[in-house]
Amino acid sequence: xxxxxxxxxxxxxxxxxxxxxxxxxxxxxxxxxxxxxxxxxxxxxxxxxxxxxxxxxxxxxxxxxxxxxxxxxxxxxxxxxxxxxxxxxxxxxxxxxxxxxxxxxxxxxxxxxxxxxxxxxxxxxxxxxxxxxxxxxxxxxxxxxxxxxxxxxxxxxxxxxxxxxxxxxxxxxxxxxxxxxxxxxxxxxxxxxxxxxxxxxxxxxxxxxxxxxxxxxxxxxxxxxxxxxxxxxxxxxxxxxxxxxxxxxxxxxxxxxxxxxxxxxxxxxxxxxxxxxxxxxxxxxxxxxxxxxxxxxxxxxxxxxxxxxxxxxxxxxxxxxxxxxxxxxxxxxxxxxxxxxxxxxxxxxxxxxxxxxxxxxxxxxxxxxxxxxxxxxxxxxxxxxxxxxxxxxxxxxxxxxxxxxxxxxxxxxxxxxxxxx
Amino acid sequence: xxxxxxxxxxxxxxxxxxxxxxxxxxxxxxxxxxxxxxxxxxxxxxxxxxxxxxxxxxxxxxxxxxxxxxxxxxxxxxxxxxxxxxxxxxxxxxxxxxxxxxxxxxxxxxxxxxxxxxxxxxxxxxxxxxxxxxxxxxxxxxxxxxxxxxxxxxxxxxxxxxxxxxxxxxxxxxxxxxxxxxxxxxxxxxxxxxxxxxxxxxxxxxxxxxxxxxxxxxxxxxxxxxxxxxxxxxxxxxxxxxxxxxxxxxxxxxxxxxxxxxxxxxxxxxxxxxxxxxxxxxxxxxxxxxxxxxxxxxxxxxxxxxxxxxxxxxxxxxxxxxxxxxxxxxxxxxxxxxxxxxxxxxxxxxxxxxxxxxxxxxxxxxxxxxxxxxxxxxxxxxxxxxxxxxxxxxxxxxxxxxxxxxxxxxxxxxxxxxxxx
Numbered sequence: 155x156x157x158x159x160x161x162x163x164x165x166x167x168x169x170x171x172x173x174x175x176x177x178x179x180x181x182x183x184x185x186x187x188x189x190x191x192x193x194x195x196x197x198x199x200x201x202x203x204x205x206x207x208x209x210x211x212x213x214x215x216x217x218x219x220x221x222x223x224x225x226x227x228x229x230x231x232x233x234x235x236x237x238x239x240x241x242x243x244x245x246x247x248x249x250x251x252x253x254x255x256x257x258x259x260x261x262x263x264x265x266x267x268x269x270x271x272x273x274x275x276x277x278x279x280x281x282x283x284x285x286x287x288x289x290x291x292x293x294x295x296x297x298x299x300x301x302x303x304x305x306x307x308x309x310x311x312x313x314x315x316x317x318x319x320x321x322x323x324x325x326x327x328x329x330x331x332x333x334x335x336x337x338x339x340x341x342x343x344x345x346x347x348x349x350x351x352x353x354x355x356x357x358x359x360x361x362x363x364x365x366x367x368x369x370x371x372x373x374x375x376x377x378x379x380x381x382x383x384x385x386x387x388x389x390x391x392x393x394x395x396x397x398x399x400x401x402x403x404x405x406x407x408x409x410x411x412x413x414x415x416x417x418x419x420x421x422x423x424x425x426x427x428x429x430x431x432x433x434x435x436x437x438x439x440x441x442x443x444x445x446x447x448x449x450x451x452x453x454x455x456x457x458x459x460x461x462x463x464x465x466x467x468x469x470x471x472x473x474x475x476x477x478x479x480x481x482x483x484x485x486x487x488x489x490x491x492x493x494x495x496x497x498x499x500x501x502x503x504x505x506x507x508x509x510x511x512x513x514x515x516x517x518x519x520x521x522x523x524x525x526x527x528x529x530x531x532x533x534x535x536x537x538x539x540x541x542x543x544x545x546x547x548x549x550x551x552x553x554x555x556x557x558x559x560x561x562x563x564x565x566x567x568x569x570x571x572x573x574x575x
Numbered sequence: 576x577x578x579x580x581x582x583x584x585x586x587x588x589x590x591x592x593x594x595x596x597x598x599x600x601x602x603x604x605x606x607x608x609x610x611x612x613x614x615x616x617x618x619x620x621x622x623x624x625x626x627x628x629x630x631x632x633x634x635x636x637x638x639x640x641x642x643x644x645x646x647x648x649x650x651x652x653x654x655x656x657x658x659x660x661x662x663x664x665x666x667x668x669x670x671x672x673x674x675x676x677x678x679x680x681x682x683x684x685x686x687x688x689x690x691x692x693x694x695x696x697x698x699x700x701x702x703x704x705x706x707x708x709x710x711x712x713x714x715x716x717x718x719x720x721x722x723x724x725x726x727x728x729x730x731x732x733x734x735x736x737x738x739x740x741x742x743x744x745x746x747x748x749x750x751x752x753x754x755x756x757x758x759x760x761x762x763x764x765x766x767x768x769x770x771x772x773x774x775x776x777x778x779x780x781x782x783x784x785x786x787x788x789x790x791x792x793x794x795x796x797x798x799x800x801x802x803x804x805x806x807x808x809x810x811x812x813x814x815x816x817x818x819x820x821x822x823x824x825x826x827x828x829x830x831x832x833x834x835x836x837x838x839x840x841x842x843x844x845x846x847x848x849x850x851x852x853x854x855x856x857x858x859x860x861x862x863x864x865x866x867x868x869x870x871x872x873x874x875x876x877x878x879x880x881x882x883x884x885x886x887x888x889x890x891x892x893x894x895x896x897x898x899x900x901x902x903x904x905x906x907x908x909x910x911x912x913x914x915x916x917x918x919x920x921x922x923x924x925x926x927x928x929x930x931x932x933x934x935x936x937x938x939x940x941x942x943x944x945x946x947x948x949x950x951x952x953x954x955x956x957x958x959x960x961x962x963x964x965x966x967x968x969x970x971x972x973x974x975x976x977x978x979x980x981x982x983x984x985x986x987x988x989x990x991x992x993x994x995x996x
Contacts, residue, residue, distance in 0.1 A: 189986070190713060190717060190984070190985070190986040191984075191985050191986070207628050207629065207630035207631075208628065208629075208985055209628035209985055210628075212985050214713075214761075214984040214985070216761040216762070217761055217984070219761070220760040220761040221760065223763075226763040226764070227720075227761070227763075228720065228721060229714075229717040229720075229721070229986075230721060246721070248723075281985065292611060292635075293650075296611060296650040299648075299649065299650075300649060300650070300651060300667070300669075302669075339641040339642065340635075340637040340638055340640070340641040340648070341637070342644075342647040342648075343647070546967075546970070549967070549970070563611070563612075563634075563635040563638065564611070564612050564629055564630055564633055564635070564702065565610070565611040565612070565650075
């Protein structure tokens with residue numbers, strides 16, 4: 155114990171795991187985040203699709219550490235790091251001194267150089283993103299109900315999801331269920347069962363990180379829900395009117411971007427090499443090259459597995475890295491030998507398709523259908539922080555399961571009918 | 576039954592009660608609202624103060640009528656009424672023909688000619704208002720934690736509520752509890768128990784619509800929670816730095832407006848007389864003068880009780896009016912004699928002070944303390960629409976009661992630390 159000052163930037167899975175595992179080792183930990191909440195990102199798509207409400211998947215960070223007198227939480231935006239002075243720079247001009255720095259600042263969505271697509275094709279990384287997508291999806295049905303021109307109505311009832319990774323597949327499945335199962339009885343001028351949900355993937359199959367047989371199953375399950383899967387051609391244009399897939403134009407008033415990820419600027423702050431997605435390339439102990447007191451973890455770090463493949467940008471990977479760095483810092487403070495190099499243990503991949511199908515890939519064991527769906531559900535409820543949220547989410551799901559009705563279907567925020575025109 | 580076309584503007588308590596009670600009488604009801612949700616306004620202050628989340632007190636209107644094939648729900652903004660042509664005008668330029676029109680468009684907050692105060696002293700009428708107030712309250716504590724100047728810190732930890740009606744009293748009580756009970760363990764640089772919550776009322780007592788003994792009890796209960804009650808002097812200035820009460824300046828970075836109400840422009844649309852708050856003065860059968868097919872109900876109507884006092888702008892009054900108008904319309908369609916003039920039955924007044932005290936005024940019977948609090952809680956849970964919300968709200972309250980922790984403490988929307996400066 156001593157006045158060793160630890161600064162953690164980012165209250166995501168990696169940052170929190172690090173702080174949890176460092177308990178008792180140091181007396182001064184400062185956690186900086188520009189948000190006041192930790193977000194359970196794996197369920198964010200359920201907020202975007204009216205299943206869960208925002209407070210069911212996000213918790214005030216400072217509440218999580220109310221009993222940890224060693225942890226100070228600051229709501230502030232980091233703008234840079236002065237590694238020579240060992241200082242973190244905040245937007246208000248003040249600085250924080252550190253002895254050990256952990257950067258766990260995550261990633262955002264990327265448009266591969268087409269940032270002008272963002273306003274018409276929002277991505278899904280924050281609570282605001284989720285409520286934006288929810289609002290747009292719900293408003294599209296509302297406008298279709300009012301539309302007099304059949305072409306406009308069809309474009310309003312066509313939803314395009316770009317990118318068939320887990321997020322894209324999950325969004326497409328639930329939007330299709332919303333249109334085909336939840337909403338039909340509620341509209342008088344339109345038949346929401348005519349809704350088209352188009353999932354576009356430039357690669358040859360959906361969920362490319364899963365085994366081929368599971369990809370095939372997922373595609374079949376999506377098609378059963380009424381999703382149109384278009385593979386092998388990239389989106390070449392996005393506008394308020396629709397998308398161009400290869401050379402073909404699709405009139406679609408609602409577009410969601412689930413295709414690319416860009417790391418936060420941690421590598422730039424440290425002036426160290428990054429990979430193509432902007433992830434800082436770190437050493438085997440997750441330190442920045444030449445900066446032994448600075449660790450980079452989670453989605454903003456580029457780490458390789460023993461077979462040379464990249465560690466995936468998922469919550470369990472970030473948690474393992476946070477736990478590992480806590481071990482390294484503990485060893486250093488205790489004057490003990492450093493632990494062996496970080497080694498990622500893949501626990502399995504999960505994805506859901508709508509509310510009754512899922513796939514689970516544990517490597518040797520591959521599961522699909524309702525068994526996979528229950529494993530997925532229990533795993534996610536288990537990993538939700540906070541007893542109350544576990545119950546609340548379980549209750550929301552049970553309710554939808556029994557009643558078929560989504561409850562979080564609110565159109566909020568300023569962007570009203572009038573603003574969007 | 577026939578092609579009698581009924582148009583209802585506004586999906587609040589009055590409009591929904593009217594539609595519910597008209598079931599089976601006509602075949603074409605069109606409900607127009609510029610929001611997609613019905614809002615349980617009596618609990619809106621609990622969203623503003625982190626107790627409930629938005630989806631616990633709001634429901635998609637069209638879902639409420641999914642089984643009523645006679646009801647068409649439109650998300651659209653009404654801009655006027657052409658009473659001669661019997662048409663409602665929508666913002667997109669289209670019109671809706673009516674045979675019977677019910678205007679139930681509610682009220683918003685009013686600044687008595689000082690509209691420039693709105694940005695610094697937001698009122699509480701919509702879900703967005705509630706999340707705005709919640710964000711400002713939470714950000715004030717966050718900024719205080721970062722503040723280096725003691726004067727700035729004190730101003731950040733001073734909250735001013737203007738107006739000591741039920742909403743003002745409820746907000747003040749919960750903010751005081753938040754600061755004095757929920758948050759103290761979570762901050763390291765500030766002691767949130769030093770927070771000042773100031774409730775300003777120009778009149779001589781809090782909750783003026785209650786009996787004097789109950790007002791006195793409420794004031795005592797507020798003071799026990801740490802609220803400073805300032806009576807008898809109006810607020811004469813509001814700015815980003817604070818308020819002027821009479822001639823005294825109070826440095827306060829967070830101000831909430833709970834003082835005045837302004838009716839929606841229904842009276843202007845119809846070109847009929849209105850009272851000082853803009854409420855349409857209607858006849859004894861709630862029709863607009865000279866327009867027997869147009870009814871105005873709820874907070875946008877000025878109705879007198881038999882003793883000449885105004886019918887209060889509360890949910891039960893709006894519901895009674897909606898039910899009454901349904902009876903009138905039914906009688907007309909059936910060719911029967913019109914019901915007697917509308918007569919308001921006051922069922923009692925309720926208000927809470929924090930999370931353990933309340934007052935109930937049934938006229939002869941007056942209750943206070945925890946018994947009143949349980950009556951208040953049960954009454955509100957009972958009147959919540961939708962089984963799920965009843966359980967969800969009961970569960971949220973029980974959780975807070977048992978754990979002392981609020982769960983809906985999220986800072987969302989665009990207005991971040993940086994934007995507010």
